[in-house]
Amino acid sequence: MFKNFTGLQWKSFFRSSSLGKSLGIKIFMGFMAVYLAVSLIMSGIGAYFALEKIFPESGPFQIINRFLIYYFCLELFIRYFMQKLPVMDIKPFLILPIKKSSITHYILGRSAVSFYNFLSLFFFLPFCVVLLYKGFPVLNVLGWLMGIIALVLTINYINFLVNKSDRILIAVATIIGAFYALEYFDIVSITEYFGALFYRLYEQPYLVIIPIGLVVLVYWLNYKFLRTKLFLDATLENKTKEAQTSDMAWTRRFGKIAPFLQLDLKLIWRNKRTKTQVFISLAMILYGLIFYTMKDFGPTSPMLVFVGIFMTGIFLMNFGQFIPAWDSEYYSMMMSQNIPLRDYLESKAGLIYVSVVVMFLLSIPYVYFGWEALAINFACALYNLGVNVPVILFFGSMNKKRIDLAKSAMGNMQGASAAQFLVGIPLFGLPMILFVVLSWVGSFQMAISVMALLGILGFALRKPILDNITKIYAKKKYGMIAGFKEKNS
């Protein structure tokens, strides 16, 4: 039975339409996967030595143990957003003569070999090898590793039980926050406490029974839960959330684009993929920390222009690059309705303007790293407003690939094509080249001012520019309608 299921799984993977994606995306995804794996392995190897350097007073192994609890919480958090529960695939088997218990075991078993479980192995395995190399006793390290793997699996199954419940997500987030607060204000040292707990696992390897017992327990809970829910009307049925209606009266003040603005806001808020992108965009404001804390870059490095464009324009890119594919499900309706295409595009542009302003406001704290940081981010925000918004809308006219809004959010490359990769060149390349050239012939101040001026100019001319983009969209209408109809692209 398991062999059969696995065979079907194999076919569903290799015959899936996603495998028919363009070669470029496949290579890109493969590259990303290898990159992720390699960087995890490297950090697994490097972690010991790096921690030894940073915290010479306490052993690296103890440090790792202390932060494991945060790691596990974070993992649950990430899994909540990214991991897909493989429940829907089994609908056709329900009416076939297959025992429900074996279906259940199969689903649960398959999730054990999920990509996410291997992610942590990529880190912990090399780390343990280093431990052994450093002369830690084999048996103890092995017990510890086993314990970690068991805990990772436990999280895997807990995520199953959580089953995308927002309430539990908020609870987990609160717990992480509370832990951090307790730690920060020196009330209770959570990391110390859990660190000691995990260290016990190393000291007494036989304690590995506890995490293994945990896995067995959550597996059993999952089994109980799933087995009784293996009916069409229970878990398999798409959960229908109660609709929240709101008339968003405040959008009225935007005049004729108001209906589209309302539609876009509902689009973003009521669909998982778009909603996740909002959170990702907000989180990306921290991206700059990586570069600003590195001493290698001066305060006026072109790399920081890249960071500025990226941080203030992350939503512009994430959302903007798939305009108008977001509306692909009902694009033929939009095109046969009494819709002025210009208002439609103006509403999208307006939404992106707001996002750029919000992201800039969030980036203000970077002034801590010097006034140049604020100047760069401000110039980049203006440049995004004036130049990159029209650029992304223009590239949007090349979108012909459908996006199913119901599909999950992360790692979903649906709707992506070569245009999505090409668009990065003008978005980032142009301002960086501009900056490099101008600061070379002139000065940092001059380069920044020119970028800002370009942005202001583009913003001032947005009406005629949008008129021209509208014409392009109108011209490409038939191709878009036909493209958006193709479901398996």
Added chain:
Amino acid sequence: MVQIENLTKKYSSKLVLNIQELNIPKGQSFGLVGNNGAGKTTLFSLLLDLIQPSTGHISNNEVRVDQSENWKTYTSSFIDESFLIGYLTPEEYFYFIGELRNRNKSDVDALLAKYEDFFHGEILGQKKYLRDLSKGNQKKAGIVASFIGNPEVVILDEPFANLDPTTQIRLKGIIKDLAAQQGVTVLISSHDLSHVTEVCERIVVLNKGEVVKDIQTSAQTLRDLEAFFSGNTSVQVTDLNTSEESI
């Protein structure tokens, strides 16, 4: 109201639609029947300028649909579920369509009140998004949305499919009323011969992209059509008719 001239549509040398001339006067209820692949949806898509004709053109109230967009103000349609916006509730969808057709909330509410019967309490106030409604209920919402804003031309592709019997009967009443009382030109396609003969004054049969029959509906139309689609010759049709008369 609708004029079709020399209209053809080719997909890589395969001719899927070829209509020399077809005129649909204002206020007519026009039915389109034909087997799968006969070109019904292609014709409707051309009417809505969703695809481009290979040759010829369609005029809607003297407006060439492929050259101007002015026809959109008085034409509305429901082709399939892709005309619905899944993440809206039915009410929000109706108000959105109303907004596009310059109708405010109370106008839309007034219109919806007229179709309370048709909705059968399953559309309004359900706190559900359109994507979570059943196929039949989605269809109901889409059909009623196409009546918003006093359109002069209403295009419905397969409106009877997926509907329950009660709703089918009510829909027939609504369509008849639209054409007869309000002078709306209604274009529908259907696989159900009895529905279409009951509702439409005129029926056009498409076969492999060509108009093979164009009839004013009469008492014997249904038999004619049934005979045509069962592949019988017209001789047998007359036989059937005479036999019925003799009874």
